[in-house]
Amino acid sequence: MVERRKPIPVAEAISRLYEYRKYGEAEFVPIENCFGRFLGADIVATHPVPPFDRSPYDGYALRSMDTLQATREKPVWFEVKGTVGAGSVYPEKVGPFEAVRIMTGAQIPSGCDAVIMLEATKEIEKDGRTLMQIKKPIQKGTNISFAGEDTKKGTVILEKGTYIHPGVTAILATFGYQRVPVSRKPKVGIIATGSELLEVDEELQPGKIRNSNAYMVYSQIIRAGGEPVYYGQTSDNLETCYRQVKNTLEEVDFLITTGGVSVGDYDYLPAIYERLGANVLFNKIKMRPGSVTTVAELDGKLLFGLSGNPSACFVGCELFVRPLIREFLGSTNPFLPAGQAVLSAEFPKPNPFTRFVRGYIGFEKDTLVAKPVGLDKSNAISSLGAANGFIVLQGGTAGYKKGTAVTVLFVESQDGQEFDRFIKMKF
Amino acid sequence: MVERRKPIPVAEAISRLYEYRKYGEAEFVPIENCFGRFLGADIVATHPVPPFDRSPYDGYALRSMDTLQATREKPVWFEVKGTVGAGSVYPEKVGPFEAVRIMTGAQIPSGCDAVIMLEATKEIEKDGRTLMQIKKPIQKGTNISFAGEDTKKGTVILEKGTYIHPGVTAILATFGYQRVPVSRKPKVGIIATGSELLEVDEELQPGKIRNSNAYMVYSQIIRAGGEPVYYGQTSDNLETCYRQVKNTLEEVDFLITTGGVSVGDYDYLPAIYERLGANVLFNKIKMRPGSVTTVAELDGKLLFGLSGNPSACFVGCELFVRPLIREFLGSTNPFLPAGQAVLSAEFPKPNPFTRFVRGYIGFEKDTLVAKPVGLDKSNAISSLGAANGFIVLQGGTAGYKKGTAVTVLFVESQDGQEFDRFIKMKF
Numbered sequence: 001m002v003e004r005r006k007p008i009p010v011a012e013a014i015s016r017l018y019e020y021r022k023y024g025e026a027e028f029v030p031i032e033n034c035f036g037r038f039l040g041a042d043i044v045a046t047h048p049v050p051p052f053d054r055s056p057y058d059g060y061a062l063r064s065m066d067t068l069q070a071t072r073e074k075p076v077w078f079e080v081k082g083t084v085g086a087g088s089v090y091p092e093k094v095g096p097f098e099a100v101r102i103m104t105g106a107q108i109p110s111g112c113d114a115v116i117m118l119e120a121t122k123e124i125e126k127d128g129r130t131l132m133q134i135k136k137p138i139q140k141g142t143n144i145s146f147a148g149e150d151t152k153k154g155t156v157i158l159e160k161g162t163y164i165h166p167g168v169t170a171i172l173a174t175f176g177y178q179r180v181p182v183s184r185k186p187k188v189g190i191i192a193t194g195s196e197l198l199e200v201d202e203e204l205q206p207g208k209i210r211n212s213n214a215y216m217v218y219s220q221i222i223r224a225g226g227e228p229v230y231y232g233q234t235s236d237n238l239e240t241c242y243r244q245v246k247n248t249l250e251e252v253d254f255l256i257t258t259g260g261v262s263v264g265d266y267d268y269l270p271a272i273y274e275r276l277g278a279n280v281l282f283n284k285i286k287m288r289p290g291s292v293t294t295v296a297e298l299d300g301k302l303l304f305g306l307s308g309n310p311s312a313c314f315v316g317c318e319l320f321v322r323p324l325i326r327e328f329l330g331s332t333n334p335f336l337p338a339g340q341a342v343l344s345a346e347f348p349k350p351n352p353f354t355r356f357v358r359g360y361i362g363f364e365k366d367t368l369v370a371k372p373v374g375l376d377k378s379n380a381i382s383s384l385g386a387a388n389g390f391i392v393l394q395g396g397t398a399g400y401k402k403g404t405a406v407t408v409l410f411v412e413s414q415d416g417q418e419f420d421r422f423i424k425m426k427f
Numbered sequence: 428m429v430e431r432r433k434p435i436p437v438a439e440a441i442s443r444l445y446e447y448r449k450y451g452e453a454e455f456v457p458i459e460n461c462f463g464r465f466l467g468a469d470i471v472a473t474h475p476v477p478p479f480d481r482s483p484y485d486g487y488a489l490r491s492m493d494t495l496q497a498t499r500e501k502p503v504w505f506e507v508k509g510t511v512g513a514g515s516v517y518p519e520k521v522g523p524f525e526a527v528r529i530m531t532g533a534q535i536p537s538g539c540d541a542v543i544m545l546e547a548t549k550e551i552e553k554d555g556r557t558l559m560q561i562k563k564p565i566q567k568g569t570n571i572s573f574a575g576e577d578t579k580k581g582t583v584i585l586e587k588g589t590y591i592h593p594g595v596t597a598i599l600a601t602f603g604y605q606r607v608p609v610s611r612k613p614k615v616g617i618i619a620t621g622s623e624l625l626e627v628d629e630e631l632q633p634g635k636i637r638n639s640n641a642y643m644v645y646s647q648i649i650r651a652g653g654e655p656v657y658y659g660q661t662s663d664n665l666e667t668c669y670r671q672v673k674n675t676l677e678e679v680d681f682l683i684t685t686g687g688v689s690v691g692d693y694d695y696l697p698a699i700y701e702r703l704g705a706n707v708l709f710n711k712i713k714m715r716p717g718s719v720t721t722v723a724e725l726d727g728k729l730l731f732g733l734s735g736n737p738s739a740c741f742v743g744c745e746l747f748v749r750p751l752i753r754e755f756l757g758s759t760n761p762f763l764p765a766g767q768a769v770l771s772a773e774f775p776k777p778n779p780f781t782r783f784v785r786g787y788i789g790f791e792k793d794t795l796v797a798k799p800v801g802l803d804k805s806n807a808i809s810s811l812g813a814a815n816g817f818i819v820l821q822g823g824t825a826g827y828k829k830g831t832a833v834t835v836l837f838v839e840s841q842d843g844q845e846f847d848r849f850i851k852m853k854f
Contacts, residue, residue: 031627032657035646047631058689087623089634104689105623105735107634158812165839166650167785167811170643170737174636178628196514196532200458201605204474207516207534209601216597219462223593230459262485262531308532310597340793358594362842366767366832368795384594385585388842405793412592412841415789415815 005284007291009395010319010354010427014335016281017320018419020297021327024184024253031172034164037182038225038329043158046175048148053108056145060099060121060132061090061112064140072135080123080130084109099132108144115143161330163414183329185227188321189252190214191244192233193260193268194308199233213258213313216384217306220317223412224325226254238268245272249301253328256321259308261294269294269305278303286353286395287427290316314384315356318411326416333416336390336409338425341370347393347400354395354427358387361408370408388412394426432711434718436822437746437781437854441762443708444747445846447724448754451611451680458599461591464609465652465756470585473602475575480535483572487526487548487559488517488539491567499562507550507557511536526559535571542570588757590841610756612654615748616679617641618671619660620687620695621735626660640685640740643811644733647744650839651752653681665695672699676728680755683748686735688721696721696732705730713780713822714854717743741811742783745838753843760843763817763836765852768797774820774827781822781854785814788835797835815839821853 026040055061062078070076078099084090090100090109100109108115122133151157157171161183164172172180197211198204214230221228231248234241241260249255260269261283273280278296283305285291290312294305302324306316318336326334341361360371373386392407393400400406407425453467482488489505497503505526511517513532521527521538529535529542549560578584584598588610591599599607624638625631641657648655658675661668668687676682687696688710700707705723710732712718717739721732729751733743745763753761768788787798800813819834820827827833834852 031642032645035649051631051636052634085623086621087635105621105636162812164646165815166643166646167741167814169646170639170741170811173627173639173642176627176629176631176637194513194532196512200600200603202603204478204603207479208514209478209532210603212597212600215458215600216593218459219591219593219596222462314594314597337789339790339795362764363766368766384597385589387594388592414839 007284007286007353008282009286011423011425013282013285013293013295014320014323014419014423017295017302017324018327020300020302021324022253022300023330024186024328026181027184028179029182031169031178031180034172034180034182035166035169036225037164037180038326038331039158039160039162039164039168039181040183040330041181042156042160043172043175043177045151045153045155045157048153049151049174050145050147050149052147054145055102055104055106055108055115055143057115057117057143058104059102059115059117059143061094061102061109061115062099063094063096063112064114064138064142066097067114067116067134067137070134070137075133075135078132078134080132113140113144114138117143159332161332163331165414185225186253186325186328187251188221188226188228188325189248189255190217190221190228190230191248191255191257193241193257194233195235197233213306213308213310216310216314217256217258217317220314220322221325224322225329226325238271241268242272242275245303246276249298249303254302254304254321254324256304256306256317258306258313261305261307262292273303273305287315288351288353288355290356291353293320295320310384311358314358315390318390318409319356323419323422331416333418335417335419335422336411337413337415337417338422339368339408339410340405341368341391341408343391343400343402343404343406344369344371346402347372350399351393351395351397355393356409357391357393358383359389359391359408360386361389361391361410370406392425392427434711434713434780435709436713438850438852440709440712440720440722441747441750441846441850444722444729444751445754447727447729448751449680449727450757451613451755453608454611455606456609458596458605458607461599461607461609462593462596463652464591464607465753465758466585466587466589466591466595466608467610467757468608469583469587470599470602470604472578472580472582472584475580476578476601477572477574477576479574481572482529482531482533482535482542482570484542484544484570485531486529486542486544486570488521488529488536488542489526490521490523490539491541491565491569493524494541494543494561494564497561497564502560502562505559505561507559540567540571541565544570586759588759590758592841612652613680613752613755614678615648615653615655615752616675616682617644617648617655617657618675618682618684620668620684621660622662624660640733640735640737643737643741644683644685644744647741647749648752651749652756653752665698668695669699669702672730673703676725676730681729681731681748681751683731683733683744685733685740688732688734689719700730700732714742715778715780715782717783718780720747722747737811738785741785742817745817745836746783750846750849758843760845762844762846762849763838764840764842764844765849766795766835766837767832768795768818768835770818770827770829770831770833771796771798773829774799777826778820778822778824782820783836784818784820785810786816786818786835787813788816788818788837797833819852819854
């Protein structure tokens with residue numbers, strides 16, 4: 001018997017799902033280990049940047065008023081009273097027609113209000129004194145990086161949920177965050193269903209294939225920022241499958257199953273949702289591949305029923321699981337970033353449902369081009385190797401010509417977009 | 428005394444550096460740990476994909492020749508002899524006007540050459556037999572995924588040096604690579620120089636700042652695919668510094684120093700290179716920031732002398748260190764990927780040297796826009812937080828107007844480009 005399901009738009013599916021978003025607490029990691037995590041708290045500037053007035057170049061610090069009369073014909077001479085290196089503080093106040101040799105990054109000595117670059121001066125020794133010559137006036141403030149000109153103390157310089165890339169690490173180090181507050185990674189359980197599946201280390205057998213979805217999803221979860229836990233495969237036995245889902249659900253923040261959500265005789269997930277008393281948010285989406293992707297909720301915990309078809313599984317994970325993981329981490333732009341590119345191939349077939357075609361999106365000369373990769377078959381595993389995004393062919397369209405501008409989604413990017421923008425994309 | 432250095436173009440610097448590229452050996456990791464690594468060997472398809480003729484849908488497998496006479500008015504009846512699920516093999520040969528109920532992914536029974544989808548049929552029970560009705564002919568091969576149609580056995584399906592993303596993981600699992608050959612990560616030593624530097628866990632002191640470069644570079648190395656080892660800071664003492672560089676060099680594949688490469692009185696690196704007998708490949712580049720970035724080579728091992736200025740340090744690491752790390756990993760496109768975007772701000776200043784401006788490159792509606800971030804000062808640490816790339820302002824240009832198309836480099840991307848293309852970019 002074929003169960004009848006009512007397909008809903010992708011945006012509607014995401015909206016239903018997003019109601020059950022939840023957030024993880026913060027934990028601390030050493031700064032060496034923070035790369036790739038998400039900030040678990042706002043980061044405040046613990047001091048101004050620069051922390052003091054300093055010289056951005058090697059040169060001489062002096063009083064600008066003493067340079068006013070300097071010309072090429074009548075240079076002004078300064079006595080060089082000493083040297084200040086980065087990390088040191090010059091101990092005396094600098095007076096009229098005195099200068100201090102200053103190194104890049106060193107604090108401006110008291111009394112000085114400008115720095116002249118080393119290259120613009122000439123130094124001589126005379127009667128045991130060091131003299132330095134200036135041939136044109138310089139203005140007050142020249143070559144000084146002023147305290148706080150980059151950042152004021154107390155500013156929230158990085159927000160909770162920010163992805164930690166190397167630039168963020170630099171800011172954390174500057175402000176002394178040896179231990180960095182990061183969001184706890186959600187624990188995402190994976191259960192594979194399907195009696196045709198062999199484990200990765202098993203020999204091939206007639207009629208069977210190795211389980212690739214579980215390891216693919218495992219990597220997708222890491223990339224999204226979660227902590228995957230692979231609970232192995234179930235048999236196609238309903239009872240076994242039900243118990244495993246029920247037990248695993250208690251140990252994880254999110255649960256993913258692969259396979260078993262279709263309407264075939266061995267697709268047990270619908271029956272399992274019913275036995276668990278789970279609330280099925282949707283079980284049919286106007287998309288290809290992955291129209292049977294199902295999401296259910298039990299006591300606020302989400303069960304993602306991804307299709308057993310590798311491409312559909314991949315799409316479902318990126319569209320539905322990734323944003324919930326990123327949201328858990330506090331990201332304010334948890335959804336896949338979108339852009340526009342020029343389609344490099346023809347898609348003559350009509351698209352009753354929105355199609356997410358795996359593609360490679362990259363520049364050819366100065367144009368961003370979206371190239372479909374591999375066979376356009378949902379079981380074509382080879383195409384997964386080259387793809388770095390999806391080409392979105394809107395539902396209800398008659399077909400796409402080569403050269404058409406199309407919406408693309410970047411799956412490898414650490415960027416993202418927020419819920420409101422994402423669901424307005426007319427999927 | 429000011430040392431005179433002859434500046435060379437960025438492309439020339441990269442060419443000199445690239446001569447000293449080297450490669451790491453392969454090692455094996457469990458498939459769960461392979462995400463983000465680079466393949467250390469070509470991956471060969473150990474079987475065809477699909478491994479056998481199979482059904483992509485739920486339906487009935489039959490002989491297409493038996494359907495030829497079927498019409499809406501005169502349906503053809505088949506006897507359903509049994510069922511074959513995914514992972515099973517139907518034991519008998521299917522004869523004339525016989526059909527086998529088949530599940531998605533199951534092997535096509537012997538004798539059959541087409542599958543009719545479940546939705547297009549009607550099944551009835553009659554006289555203890557199960558019958559199935561077809562109302563129109565189907566062609567030979569309909570709804571069959573043929574063995575090897577995606578991938579032939581023995582095909583090199585992934586090349587050595589490929590970045591391992593989730594799609595690659597799926598392919599590895601499919602072909603039974605429970606242990607994955609990956610390139611050994613190069614060990615990249617980091618030594619920070621500069622007596623103004625405090626460690627990240629120290630209290631701020633007058634005239635001093637915390638060391639942010641080392642941790643920034645630490646993260647950049649991880650992102651590039653290397654294994655950073657932070658050897659701490661040296662004092663501005665030449666002897667100490669020399670010994671530390673010499674000893675560290677023996678323990679690593681590449682060595683990065685931050686600071687000390689300028690022409691200031693406390694810039695010891697030039698003296699250290701001389702004492703080591705290292706071959707200085709360049710010490711002045713036509714770029715901003717980071718013109719003093721220096722690279723030397725000793726017995727084929729590269730010493731990267733990055734500027735102590737945070738922005739210059741960041742740029743130097745991405746332009747010069749990243750590609751050598753990726754090359755070591757076997758990547759065939761180790762250089763930063765480039766694209767074109769529309770400049771969102773004016774840069775009226777002339778660019779005697781090529782300028783690498785930190786920017787955020789992202790879509791605004793349908794246009795890729797390059798937005799400079801933070802102050803355009805090389806010490807502006809806050810700008811590092813928001814940047815995801817560089818805006819390249821070519822050397823020898825008079826200035827850039829808002830709305831100009833500019834070359835951009837994406838630092839967060841796992842994509843890349845090869846040497847030949849990169850150096851042709853007219854830096």
